[in-house]
Amino acid sequence: MTxxxxxxxxxxxxxxxxxxxxxxKGNANFPQCGFSGRAVQILNSLGAEFxxxxxxxxxxxxxxxxxxxxxxxxxxxxxKGEFVGGSDxxxxxxxxxxxxxxxxx
Amino acid sequence: xxxxxxxxxxxxxxxxDAQVSVEGDxxxxxxxxxxxxxxxxxxxQRHQLxxxxxxxxxxAEVHAxxxxxxxxxxx
Numbered sequence: 001m002t003x004x005x006x007x008x009x010x011x012x013x014x015x016x017x018x019x020x021x022x023x024x025k026g027n028a029n030f031p032q033c034g035f036s037g038r039a040v041q042i043l044n045s046l047g048a049e050f051x052x053x054x055x056x057x058x059x060x061x062x063x064x065x066x067x068x069x070x071x072x073x074x075x076x077x078x079x080k081g082e083f084v085g086g087s088d089x090x091x092x093x094x095x096x097x098x099x100x101x102x103x104x105x
Numbered sequence: 106x107x108x109x110x111x112x113x114x115x116x117x118x119x120x121x122d123a124q125v126s127v128e129g130d131x132x133x134x135x136x137x138x139x140x141x142x143x144x145x146x147x148x149x150q151r152h153q154l155x156x157x158x159x160x161x162x163x164x165a166e167v168h169a170x171x172x173x174x175x176x177x178x179x180x
Contacts, residue, residue: 034169035169035171070153071149071152071153071156072156072163073156073163073169073170083149084149085148087171088152088172089148089149089152092148093148
């Protein structure tokens, strides 16, 4: 139980201490899944500065982030501590211009 | 292996009268869901409703699901 709490705290720290965080499979240079790759592409094309967390390298994080966001899939994007969504939502917000606005403000 | 038809049925159980269409190859699926329950909800909340309908199946049977979530007036 204590371990569970500390993983949630750790995730909270990661998403609040970094402006833009992408939880993904693999890393920005070598995404291990098409959806994660698309998420990276979108952020790059908007010139966003972001940190990535590879959920494949740590199963506790992989399970922890799903609980933290109440979201069962990866990738997951956080901007200023707020959960933005997965790759579908990122794509829709990219196409509508909302994602650029969210990143710029 | 999960068929698009099965996935469609699973999603439909979470809604009163949603229009659901699913395409997929058993591993990757694309779904369009039109439901009045999405009214007034954010994108995140809409997807969470679909995920809630699928429950543990998201962890096991369904590996990758893309979706569009629309209200009847948006469709």
